[in-house]
Amino acid sequence: MFETQEEVPEIKERLHRVGITNLRTVARINWKGKLYTFIPTFEITIDVPEEKKGIHMSRLVESITETMSEAVEEEVREAHTSLEELGLAVIKRLEKKHPHKRAEVWVKTQLIMERETPASRKISLETYDVEVGVIKEPDKVEKVLKVTVIGNTACPHAMANNQGKTHIQRAVATLEVRTDYNEEIALEDMIEVVESSFSSPTYTLLKTIDENAVVQKMYSNPKFVEDVAREIIFKAKQKFKGRIHVKVISYESIHKHDVIAETWY
Structure with a gap:
């Protein structure tokens, strides 16, 4: 042969x-x-x-x-x-x-985590896209951890100029950390950093009282997409060692275009 x-x-x-x-x-x-x-x-x-x-x-x-x-x-x-x-x-x-x-292995999958709904305290199973890469060079081994999380934002500009009323939209944020292979970083911790940076998280399961709680949280916590990106990288820099990349896309509800904010450290 x-x-x-x-x-x-x-x-x-x-x-x-x-x-x-x-x-x-x-x-x-x-x-x-x-x-x-x-x-x-x-x-x-x-x-x-x-x-x-x-x-x-x-x-x-x-x-x-x-x-x-x-x-x-x-x-x-x-x-x-x-x-x-x-x-x-x-x-x-x-x-x-x-x-x-030199070799690389990249693994893409979904991580399912239990979340408690904000008012009824029921368990909601939430799915998050995650990706892990291992990169072996002749003199070192690094890893890349990446999570993608869905949340929402309430526009502070419209709220300030419209008697407290504003538009809301779904936002998708990605946090990526590249670090030494032996550095311990949990994907769950990365997800928590991202999810806590939106105006409010989103949930698969919501009873009526939960919907009310989510809406109230959004309106009490208005954010631009820029605010979300800044908060994610601020928290990530405090918690994780390595090179950090953040990207947030806001799928605008009143525009035909979307909005993006991206930064790295």
């Missing part, structure tokens, strides 16, 4: 990221004594030297499959304790199958 991947390419240029993307599988994470089951989407890439034509794609998939098997077979091995640990485990398996200098 010809190993065409090992041939010398016609154009000799190093490639920094070559791999597979949009690969879905199952993962089990044992986080703080609770077992979570995810169906994440993976992206796995490695660097390819200038003298090598390509990579062996099947070996990337094998590295995930074998790592998942370790997590599922609980009678032999424990589940991984975090998504970033899972990502690093994939990279370590990949090192044995496909030598490289």
Whole structure:
């Protein structure tokens, strides 16, 4: 069998990221004594030297499959304790199958958290988009943690000029932290930083008294999209070590356009 991947390419240029993307599988994470089951989407890439034509794609998939098997077979091995640990485990398996200098594993999934509604105190299950990346360089390993949270804003300008009446809109904020792999940061803490920075959180379950409480909170806490972005990065800088990126989009209710605020540290 010809190993065409090992041939010398016609154009000799190093490639920094070559791999597979949009690969879905199952993962089990044992986080703080609770077992979570995810169906994440993976992206796995490695660097390819200038003298090598390509990579062996099947070996990337094998590295995930074998790592998942370790997590599922609980009678032999424990589940991984975090998504970033899972990502690093994939990279370590990949090192044995496909030598490289640089590798990345990105995991996208949804995290479901229990929230208590503001007035009726009922439990509402809320879903948050999260992404975890593990980046291995020759001299270091870093991780990237990213959460996306839905909230809402009430416009302070309209409120100040309209006898207390204003327009409200849904807002979506993303917080990303890039840091050393060994730095302990919980996705739940990142979600809390973002969610607490809106005029009000949003909920899947709301009884009438809860709706009233949410509306009252929004009107008592009006914010521009700029205010939300500033509050998120202010809180994040106090709580997390690393490079921080914040992006907030306000889906305007009275305009045909939307509004964005973005900053980093």
